[in-house]
Amino acid sequence: MEYVWFIVSGVVAGIFGGMGMGGGTFLIPLLTIFNGVGQHTAQAVNLISFIPMAVIAIVIHLKNKIIKFDKILLIIIPGLFSCFFGFYLSKNLTGNILSKVFGGFLIALSVFQFISSIKKDENTKL
Amino acid sequence: MENEKNDLNIKKEKMFSILTGVLAGFINGLFGGGGGMMVVPMLSKLLRYPAKVSHATAILIILPFSILSGLLYAYNGNCKLSVLFPAGIGVIIGGVLGALLLKKLSSKWVVIIFSVVMAVAGVKLLLF
Numbered sequence: 584m585e586y587v588w589f590i591v592s593g594v595v596a597g598i599f600g601g602m603g604m605g606g607g608t609f610l611i612p613l614l615t616i617f618n619g620v621g622q623h624t625a626q627a628v629n630l631i632s633f634i635p636m637a638v639i640a641i642v643i644h645l646k647n648k649i650i651k652f653d654k655i656l657l658i659i660i661p662g663l664f665s666c667f668f669g670f671y672l673s674k675n676l677t678g679n680i681l682s683k684v685f686g687g688f689l690i691a692l693s694v695f696q697f698i699s700s701i702k703k704d705e706n707t708k709l
Numbered sequence: 710m711e712n713e714k715n716d717l718n719i720k721k722e723k724m725f726s727i728l729t730g731v732l733a734g735f736i737n738g739l740f741g742g743g744g745g746m747m748v749v750p751m752l753s754k755l756l757r758y759p760a761k762v763s764h765a766t767a768i769l770i771i772l773p774f775s776i777l778s779g780l781l782y783a784y785n786g787n788c789k790l791s792v793l794f795p796a797g798i799g800v801i802i803g804g805v806l807g808a809l810l811l812k813k814l815s816s817k818w819v820v821i822i823f824s825v826v827m828a829v830a831g832v833k834l835l836l837f
Binding site for chain 1: 722723726727729730731732733734735736737738739740741742743745746747750756758761762765766768769770771772773774775776777778779781782783785787788789791792793794795796797798799800801802803804805806807808809810811817820821823824825826827828830831832833834835836
């Protein structure tokens with residue numbers, strides 16, 4: 584029965600993701616809050632389930648020619664190193680603590696998003 | 710003078726690019742997600758990419774990070790297939806639905822709903 588909830592969580596997160604709203608960020612709390620899945624597991628699931636979707640999306644975006652390549656290596660290569668570092672840090676935190684830090688991150692993100700969407704509104708009204 | 714200005718702008722762009730990558734990669738490794746939500750505004754505000762280009766390029770940026778992180782997490786024994794398969798299937802279904810819905814809903818409401826839900830989820834995780 585559990586797997587039904589996992590599918591539903593995936594669908595909900597996927598809908599937001601398909602709208603370009605960072606669905607992955609949503610999948611993690613969905614899995615950990617309602618299904619008793621550990622934080623590290625939820626993160627791993629999110630990472631891996633993102634890959635096929637991303638490949639499909641990228642193929643479409645390439646066809647539509649809306650990807651900008653000129654700085655891409657400069658962005659990706661340093662990022663790969665810091666990615667290692669982030670992972671190493673996460674490995675050394677317990678699921679509980681990581682979960683709380685992630686919660687704080689979500690709050691910060693949501694505030695930031697909310698404010699910037701209001702700002703956008705004000706700009707378009709002017 | 711013109712040349713100096715251009716040089717400075719080029720340097721700025723390079724630094725912003727590196728900063729974007731470092732932050733996004735770090736968040737991706739630490740949290741297994743959420744990097745995209747940082748990359749998109751950084752690409753559009755710091756590097757001045759148009760909105761669509763920011764979203765599209767962000768996916769291309771996050772992909773290698775996710776592959777690397779995914780491998781690391783899996784190697785670390787964190788990935789339960791019993792969760793991955795159903796959730797993964799759900800994500801693909803949802804992703805297609807979301808892409809179709811995107812054309813129909815107003816972005817403003819989507820962002821508001823999403824922000825509220827994220828905040829609630831964040832509070833729950835932080836406090837309980």
